[in-house]
Amino acid sequence: MTGTAKDQDYEIVSPPTDLRKKVRILSPREARKFDPVKAAEDAVKRLSPQFSVWMDDETRRLLQAWETIQSEGISEEVLATLFQSAHNIKGQALTLGFPLVGEVAANFCRLIEKVPSPERLPLELAERYVEAIRAMVMEGAKDDGNKTGVELLEKLKSVTDDFLEQLTPKSEDD
Numbered sequence: 001m002t003g004t005a006k007d008q009d010y011e012i013v014s015p016p017t018d019l020r021k022k023v024r025i026l027s028p029r030e031a032r033k034f035d036p037v038k039a040a041e042d043a044v045k046r047l048s049p050q051f052s053v054w055m056d057d058e059t060r061r062l063l064q065a066w067e068t069i070q071s072e073g074i075s076e077e078v079l080a081t082l083f084q085s086a087h088n089i090k091g092q093a094l095t096l097g098f099p100l101v102g103e104v105a106a107n108f109c110r111l112i113e114k115v116p117s118p119e120r121l122p123l124e125l126a127e128r129y130v131e132a133i134r135a136m137v138m139e140g141a142k143d144d145g146n147k148t149g150v151e152l153l154e155k156l157k158s159v160t161d162d163f164l165e166q167l168t169p170k171s172e173d174d
Contacts, residue, residue, distance in 0.1 A: 055096050059137045061085045066130045074118045082126075083112045089133060100149045101136045104129065104156060111160050114167065122163055125156075132156060 026034055062085040068078050086108045093102025108129040115121045132152050135141075141149035 054092070055089075055098055055101070055137050058085065058089045058092060059134055062089060062130060062133060066127070069123070069126075074121060074123070076118055079112065079118045079121065083109060086112065086129070086133075098137065098142050100141055100143050100146060100153060101133055104132050104136065104153050107153070107157055107160055108133070111164070114164050116167070120167070125159060125163065128156060128159075 062082070065078065065082040065085045069082060072078065086105045090102050090105035090109055093099060093105060108126070111125065111129070112121065136146075136149050136152075139146075139149075144150055
């Protein structure tokens with residue numbers, strides 16, 4: 001970008017509400033008793049019944065992106081949607097109590113990121129990732145305590161590593 005600030009298009013957005021008016025100021029006595037960590041833990045505890053619903057919603061978005069690929073074919077745009085869905089799951093899985101699903105989604109993201117073009121994405125492997133995430137969320141395979149989920153993750157990692165290794169040309173020094 002070249003030019004001065006006057007040459008650039010921009011918009012200043014002012015917040016419609018002053019959030020300071022929404023916050024109650026604690027008295028010194030209340031402030032001494034307030035434990036922000038405990039308050040956060042209590043909030044998480046209150047919200048935790050919703051975690052499975054939120055993970056179901058994210059999984060549904062992933063399945064919709066995959067169904068679009070199956071019906072319309074693969075393109076940059078549709079692949080970006082699939083990646084965004086997997087990326088959202090990866091980012092939220094730990095917080096929502098599904099760390100194993102997060103690892104599967106992270107490896108799926110890695111596969112999508114490393115493939116040089118949409119046409120090179122191995123659709124059969126991509127389908128395995130989508131189905132693994134769907135099944136793990138549906139079955140509640142949340143962590144390393146689920147042996148089937150761990151085995152599935154390891155197999156997907158291995159197949160992905162093999163595929164990506166084939167994409168990378170070997171140098172003469174190897």
